[in-house]
Amino acid sequence: MSDEGKKSWFARLKDGLKRSSSKLTTGIADIFTKRRLDNEALEEFEDLLITSDLGVTTAAKLSAELAKTRFDKEVDASEIQEFIAQEVAKILEPVARPLVIDATRKPHVILVVGVNGSGKTTTIGKLAKSYKDQGLNVMMAAGDTFRAAAVEQLKVWGDRTGCPVISRDTGADAAGLAFDAIDQAQRDGVDVLLIDTAGRLQNKAHLMDELKKIVRVIRKRDETAPHDTLLVLDATTGQNAHSQVELFSAATNVSGLIVTKLDGTAKGGVVVALAEKFGKPVHAIGVGESAEDLRPFEARNFARSLAGLED
Structure with missing residues (x-):
């Protein structure tokens, strides 16, 4: 079996999303290197989310949520990554639904x-x-x-x-x-x-x-x-x-x-x-x-x- 075949689905998913995640993580590292979370950083964060195609509504929501708990505190890139993962999962959980085949219908x-x-x-x-x-x-x-x-x-x-x-x-x-x-x-x-x-x-x-x-x-x-x-x-x-x-x-x-x-x-x-x-x-x-x-x-x-x- 090839290495690709041995990879877990998560590993293949992570590889597949590499270009998308690299854009986000590079931007996060640029914004949150040894820096307090101030209004300027929040604005840059929101802009990064928008340019990463997460949408204006999502960007505003995540930026406001981050400000609530972290404003004027030291934040690092890994903390922001975890924050994004948690908040994005909350948005996605209601729509992550498998397609169920109804066995009573033929076809x-x-x-x-x-x-x-x-x-x-x-x-x-x-x-x-x-x-x-x-x-x-x-x-x-x-x-x-x-x-x-x-x-x-x-x-x-x-x-x-x-x-x-x-x-x-x-x-x-x-x-x-x-x-x-x-x-x-x-x-x-x-x-x-x-x-x-x-x-x-x-x-x-x-x-x-x-x-x-x-x-x-x-x-x-x-x-x-x-x-x-x-x-x-x-x-x-x-x-x-x-x-x-x-x-x-x-x-x-x-x-x-x-x-x-x-x-x-x-x-x-x-x-x-x-x-x-x-x-x-x-x-x-x-x-x-x-x-x-x-x-x-x-x-x-x-x-x-x-x-x-x-x-």
Whole structure:
């Protein structure tokens, strides 16, 4: 087994968040080297949190909390790191909720949305593997019918995981495909049906209308579906993730988030800002390419990794 395979999830998470945590820890060291906590230091601290993508609200909250207990006292960098880890964990704990599959529904329908390039199709493949490994009967539907590459990518995951993939020719009606997929899944006694969707934002109105149509058509086959609508967000987009949550939530009932590509960015703090602003469950995060690098979101581990601390 490779060294990467031997690493604990916390170690891989910490490695994945290195760029984000380095930005924070370097800034903290610059601000809090042998210095009392005065108004100037607090202002610099708040600015650091904002530029680290934790969001204006979170930055103001943490700065005020720090002032309450430490103002005019000597503080060092390690103390500030622990403080950030504790406060960030408090913000994240309410949203760190696993995605629970309802065994009474056959199939449990999961609609996956997000912009092109967010890692949506790959995430579906990784989820399929995870559920298959849990002994569930899984099917995927290649609903991004506008991109042949997306369909082929999902078929590769189908081959890899042994899960059937429902697909149509490029340009086929995505809503019709979703309807047929549910029909097939019901006949086959499938436990989980994962439906991919297109993510073209150059024509937002058309994309959102299509998503609404998919939901309407799905409900003709199962009025309780989709049972979950997951928005996949690319962490490298930073604050742009906020507008994506707003945009997709307006078109579909986004029930939870999955944040990918945290290993490729210094903007990992955006997860905290999203939790603070929207309060939507963060079901999983991704810090690498392999299926094992998409894991359920844990507040404490993420907070300590972001602050550059050991488990």
